[in-house]
Amino acid sequence: MLVYLKIYRYNPEAGRNVPSFDTYNIEAEPTDRVLDLLEHVKGNVDGTISFRRSCAHGVCGSDAMRINGRNMLACKALVKDVGTEITVEPILGLPVLKDMIVDMEPFFNSYKSLMPFLINEDVPADGKERRQTPEQLERFEDTTKCILCAACTTSCPVFWSDEQYVGPATIVNAHRFIFDSRDQAANTRLEILADHGGAFRCRTAFNCTEACPREIHVTQAIAEVKNAITSGGVEH
Amino acid sequence: MTQTHQHEVIIVGAGGAGLMAALYASRGADTAVLSKLYPTRSHTGAAQGGIGAALGNLEPDKVEWHSFDTVKGSDYLGDQDAIDYMCAQAPEVVYELEHMGLPFSRNADGTIAQRRFGGHTNNDTKQPVLRSCYAADRTGHMILQTLYQNCIKNKVHFYDEFHVLDLLMNDGVANGVVAVELATGELHVFHAKSVVFATGGHGRIWELTSNAYAYTGDGVAITLRRGLPAQDLEFFQFHPTGILKLGILITEGVRGEGGVLINGKGERFMERYAPTVKDLASRDVVSRSIYLEIRDGNGIKGDRYVHLDMRPEVVNHYAELDGRKMPDGTPYRVTGEQLLSKVPDIVDFCRTYLGIDPIKEPMPIQPTAHYAMGGIPTNMHGQALSDAKGTIVPGLFAAGEVACVSVHGANRLGTNSLLDLVVFGKEAGKMAAEYAKGADYKPLENNPTDFTRQQLDRILGKSGGEKIVTLGEEMKTKMMDDVGVFRTAEGMTSAIEKMRELRERYKNISVDDHGKRFNTDLLNAWELGCLLDVALATAVSAEARPESRGAHAREDFPKRNDTEWLKHTLAWMDGNQVRLEYKPVTITKYEPKERVY
Ligand SMILES: Cc1cc2nc3c(=O)[nH]c(=O)nc-3n(C[C@H](O)[C@H](O)[C@H](O)COP(=O)(O)OP(=O)(O)OC[C@H]3O[C@@H](n4cnc5c(N)ncnc54)[C@H](O)[C@@H]3O)c2cc1C
Numbered sequence A: 001m002l003v004y005l006k007i008y009r010y011n012p013e014a015g016r017n018v019p020s021f022d023t024y025n026i027e028a029e030p031t032d033r034v035l036d037l038l039e040h041v042k043g044n045v046d047g048t049i050s051f052r053r054s055c056a057h058g059v060c061g062s063d064a065m066r067i068n069g070r071n072m073l074a075c076k077a078l079v080k081d082v083g084t085e086i087t088v089e090p091i092l093g094l095p096v097l098k099d100m101i102v103d104m105e106p107f108f109n110s111y112k113s114l115m116p117f118l119i120n121e122d123v124p125a126d127g128k129e130r131r132q133t134p135e136q137l138e139r140f141e142d143t144t145k146c147i148l149c150a151a152c153t154t155s156c157p158v159f160w161s162d163e164q165y166v167g168p169a170t171i172v173n174a175h176r177f178i179f180d181s182r183d184q185a186a187n188t189r190l191e192i193l194a195d196h197g198g199a200f201r202c203r204t205a206f207n208c209t210e211a212c213p214r215e216i217h218v219t220q221a222i223a224e225v226k227n228a229i230t231s232g233g234v235e236h
Numbered sequence B: 001m002t003q004t005h006q007h008e009v010i011i012v013g014a015g016g017a018g019l020m021a022a023l024y025a026s027r028g029a030d031t032a033v034l035s036k037l038y039p040t041r042s043h044t045g046a047a048q049g050g051i052g053a054a055l056g057n058l059e060p061d062k063v064e065w066h067s068f069d070t071v072k073g074s075d076y077l078g079d080q081d082a083i084d085y086m087c088a089q090a091p092e093v094v095y096e097l098e099h100m101g102l103p104f105s106r107n108a109d110g111t112i113a114q115r116r117f118g119g120h121t122n123n124d125t126k127q128p129v130l131r132s133c134y135a136a137d138r139t140g141h142m143i144l145q146t147l148y149q150n151c152i153k154n155k156v157h158f159y160d161e162f163h164v165l166d167l168l169m170n171d172g173v174a175n176g177v178v179a180v181e182l183a184t185g186e187l188h189v190f191h192a193k194s195v196v197f198a199t200g201g202h203g204r205i206w207e208l209t210s211n212a213y214a215y216t217g218d219g220v221a222i223t224l225r226r227g228l229p230a231q232d233l234e235f236f237q238f239h240p241t242g243i244l245k246l247g248i249l250i251t252e253g254v255r256g257e258g259g260v261l262i263n264g265k266g267e268r269f270m271e272r273y274a275p276t277v278k279d280l281a282s283r284d285v286v287s288r289s290i291y292l293e294i295r296d297g298n299g300i301k302g303d304r305y306v307h308l309d310m311r312p313e314v315v316n317h318y319a320e321l322d323g324r325k326m327p328d329g330t331p332y333r334v335t336g337e338q339l340l341s342k343v344p345d346i347v348d349f350c351r352t353y354l355g356i357d358p359i360k361e362p363m364p365i366q367p368t369a370h371y372a373m374g375g376i377p378t379n380m381h382g383q384a385l386s387d388a389k390g391t392i393v394p395g396l397f398a399a400g401e402v403a404c405v406s407v408h409g410a411n412r413l414g415t416n417s418l419l420d421l422v423v424f425g426k427e428a429g430k431m432a433a434e435y436a437k438g439a440d441y442k443p444l445e446n447n448p449t450d451f452t453r454q455q456l457d458r459i460l461g462k463s464g465g466e467k468i469v470t471l472g473e474e475m476k477t478k479m480m481d482d483v484g485v486f487r488t489a490e491g492m493t494s495a496i497e498k499m500r501e502l503r504e505r506y507k508n509i510s511v512d513d514h515g516k517r518f519n520t521d522l523l524n525a526w527e528l529g530c531l532l533d534v535a536l537a538t539a540v541s542a543e544a545r546p547e548s549r550g551a552h553a554r555e556d557f558p559k560r561n562d563t564e565w566l567k568h569t570l571a572w573m574d575g576n577q578v579r580l581e582y583k584p585v586t587i588t589k590y591e592p593k594e595r596v597y
């Protein structure tokens, strides 16, 4: 089938300092990924088009983009699902550096600000695993799936307008530790998230949940964090 | 302007091996990690099924069985001292990962859950054993995340999106690397006492692959260009179950949970090829069986694929025929819901890319290029070696898929790569720091970026030349056809000729992008150069080995030949010429035997 592909272009270095679109008509299969189309154009028509990618099957988080206005991974968006008129743009709210490549530093800095690591220096005397029941794991398992693609954060209207807000991905990753029965710093994390840039900035727009390619219940995770703050902690 | 940085230890690569090395090196020395991808984008994150360790959480298991299975899986080409070390370390490193926070799936008693995997057995009963420690079907993702989290905790220094293009050496001693910073296009020199390569594999040489775009063999190519050898490149694993036409991996864990391979006649054909462990034979065995079925016209509808079936009724049917039991002795039975919770990502991949629900329909699969057993030769301590005598390259270390210790020999067992990353990443990190403490910075050459600039300028200096995609596609098709699952002298000879031709044409490659900022066009071209180098060295190493062993299966030499070929290959590259030497395999307890599953 013929696909009409519109690609966002921005590269001040090459004189393209006003964002604009390049358009292509290309032959595609319904099962082609949008990433395949981008690779095709880059390889055969214009090598200057720039975007990040690696795994090509939705597990590395490199290629979150706006596809027909919605945040998706280009490698998980199939032609049959997005239609034959496809517009590809960079995610919103992070500075665009070149075409679909945005500056990820603010995103990762926010992620790092919430101590995204298990805090617990006690290990069992026999040196073996700490015990955790399947039910205890289930409490936070959903948020362990995050691949830090930024699709959620950059779909959030609060994040676009409010520089202070840590954004959904950071809260998802805090959730992953707050509700882990092995972690000993839930209260510290909750205190940080109770603060002005934290969980209560969320206005439950649900964009994040819709954007998440890992189908993480992002809004629910944020709600659980808010509840834990309000109720003064977490019971394991 | 070239900037110069100095760190005692430079680690190239931020996957499982690189991050584990970083955690340990940074305890003893000033350490920095360079990675062409953001660390969490590394291919370790794609690993699904699990990490092997004889914890024996639900049924008896022993480190010795793990060792023997690995030796047998390697078709006796693995070095037994290193294998023993890795398997003995396995329980400890798995517990260490748990202590770092890894959210393993759990048994009802709270211990780490384990599943069956190909080639892992109870050596007494010969039956598959629960050895693969898993976090659903995202074990690699959880390892990568956990290690990265711990690097943040320990304030490890990262240079993200720095693409390393050269290794610097002074008088045979490694003393740094040259990298391009993607955001600016500037070259940076990193002056170091120890350099650790942890750059992953090179599966992008083949047409159908489970490997990421980033799997372009940079580490092996860079060291080959610096006159160092690559070991056992002819042994490249084809995983039996890649999604039809896409190559995306379906973990062996699906068969561990009871899934079976079915041909066009509706037969569970692995019964014929591996009567004891059937669908859980080693990967080389299963991939060849699939090819043979297809060749005999037994593909689905006579086509070039077979089915992997994990519908609960099918799983239960064959579990009953096999007499499979739960650890508590009751018959093994599963529901769709249980399967979904064990392999959720597989279900998601099938829904997304195939439009099918694997709980209700079988999955169309074909073997896919997957894992490099070969790579930079190292000893058990991650120290790189420069010759067949085992001479150490001072200051240079390698770990993970880029390295060849060799613990995987001619065929890797599933779950043993993640184990290899953690065990030898740790070892390489410790050794690199230790070495750095006792060494001085070896002075840099006058113009350390010359060789790199020469390579880039050659690409940038042309226009209207050969295209990356054209050369890349010709390479992939040829390697798939002639240096794939089955090989012949004729096919490999023509592949060697073809790779030489492509390398000649590569001299005339050109790109569209001549800018500095995120010039992915230029780097794709440079990566293709790496792939072509490794492809040529692979084809030459393969053609020279007239026997069948593990993943190297020759139609013209169908038998293993221990009298003459129980040895490792070392390949050096000089222009279009590849020179080969051989070195003995370390054999301790396990004398080579015929391999039956
Ligand atoms: C789909 C899939 C499933 C798998 N499942 C399993 C499993 O269940 N169990 C198992 O044991 N094994 C599994 N494997 C194999 C295993 O995951 C890999 O072998 C392993 O993760 C490789 O890890 P690594 O640390 O060596 O490399 P990677 O994780 O790939 O890391 C390589 C790093 O090097 C960097 N790099 C590369 N080149 C350069 C350069 N030139 N300059 C700077 N940086 C560079 C990259 O950015 C990256 O950070 C699987 C593999 C695949 C593809």
Ligand code: SF4
Binding pocket: A145, A146, A147, A148, A149, A150, A151, A152, A153, A168, A169, A172, A211, A212, A213, A214, A215, A216, A218
């Ligand atoms: S929560 Fe989902 S959308 Fe957000 S960063 Fe993680 S994987 Fe991406």
Ligand code: FES
Binding pocket: A052, A053, A054, A055, A056, A057, A058, A059, A060, A061, A062, A063, A073, A074, A075, A076
């Ligand atoms: S390329 Fe890895 S998520 Fe799309």
